[in-house]
């Protein structure tokens with residue numbers, strides 16, 4: 001039987017390789033690291049998480065939580081690995097990033113049907129192929145892609161958040177808590193740095209005027225597009241200084257919102273907060289939630305030390321901004337994740353325009369399953385649009401190309417309910433229930449057999 005070639009051993013490529021291999025297909029998985037890096041990855045492991053260590057909510061009444069539940073039910077390897085390496089994080093699925101990527105690497109390397117090849121792929125091979133080379137696809141492969149798709153890739157920027165050491169956080173000012181007391185640990189899973197009004201306004205002003213890393217010419221164009229309100233920049237990953245520019249209160253209503261938190265030192269709700277999330281099992285490292293930035297490193301040290309409780313913070317990683325590559329999927333791809341004009345060429349991950357770790361894993365699962373079916377001469381499957389995975393695949397392949405931008409899991413992409421309850425909680429519960437019922441029906445009808453890890 002024909003083999004399957006997968007390019008990119010990130011979140012999507014690893015999941016795709018596992019799914020196809022489990023269906024008895026011989027897989028060659030190409031990963032260019034460690035010989036060649038992307039600029040954001042730092043290690044050699046497969047499925048390295050480049051920024052946050054959280055895969056988002058685990059709660060069924062959240063879109064990301066529903067997406068993960070669907071992935072569990074469809075036998076996702078990566079969600080299983082995430083569950084095995086989870087850290088306390090309130091209602092979210094956060095992982096020890098090193099333990100997570102190590103476990104994925106072990107599982108993939110030890111699978112009898114997968115050969116892992118550490119090599120950059122510079123042209124698109126013949127045969128059945130999945131391209132899962134991610135937002136930081138190497139330049140040579142990007143050019144090859146441009147020639148095969150006939151449509152220019154779209155480029156824009158994403159940003160990563162800084163990490164500080166826990167023992168340099170002043171806990172006489174900061175405090176442990178999860179919003180609405182949802183944490184697993186008694187005192188709460190997050191460290192919160194509380195701001196008084198004056199402190200917050202000074203901080204916003206400092207962010208607005210701090211020095212930024214100059215961007216190359218075409219990158220700078222994109223940035224000016226961002227500040228002018230151009231939608232090519234992914235809204236969920238805006239740098240804090242760009243948010244600060246948008247308005248004095250943009251941060252206080254965004255990543256610095258104090259909702260659901262009370263400062264035990266004062267007994268009051270802070271004016272604004274910065275939340276820090278545990279980043280490793282030993283809880284020695286914490287990342288600043290939502291604090292993607294493009295400030296210069298000395299300016300990050302100066303400005304972020306204005307955060308109450310972080311006056312003496314030691315930064316082990318600074319925030320950075322990166323290129324993000326994705327296809328014009330609405331004109332190029334089918335919901336099966338096949339290229340319209342070459343049916344044995346599949347795409348998965350961020351390059352399809354699906355945003356977020358769990359969403360990238362989901363497209364890997366779909367592409368892996370469908371490429372395996374293609375090789376076996378079976379028709380590819382489309383997941384029901386009522387499921388979060390089906391809705392994401394449908395969205396990226398059917399959205400308007402004019403306004404197309406990466407899309408995260410959200411209830412807004414699901415088909416409306418027949419009867420729409422006014423109560424949001426009830427509405428969301430019905431969406432989730434309908435999604436899981438459709439998923440079970442899909443599983444039965446498609447004859448999916450889930451095997452162990």
Ligand SMILES: Cc1cc2nc3c(=O)[nH]c(=O)nc-3n(C[C@H](O)[C@H](O)[C@H](O)COP(=O)(O)OP(=O)(O)OC[C@H]3O[C@@H](n4cnc5c(N)ncnc54)[C@H](O)[C@@H]3O)c2cc1C
Nearest residue numbers: 008010011012032051052120121133134138349350356357
């Ligand atoms: C800087 C940055 C920060 C991000 N932060 C978050 C976040 O906090 N939360 C979130 O949900 N999402 C985040 N994202 C978006 C996205 O979810 C992640 O990038 C995710 O890892 C994408 O999964 P992927 O499998 O598509 O790509 P990746 O996980 O990047 O995997 C692609 C792999 O392909 C390899 N590769 C590239 N070109 C070649 C080639 N020519 N030959 C062989 N191998 C190749 C790369 O080395 C890489 O290992 C971020 C993206 C970026 C760029």
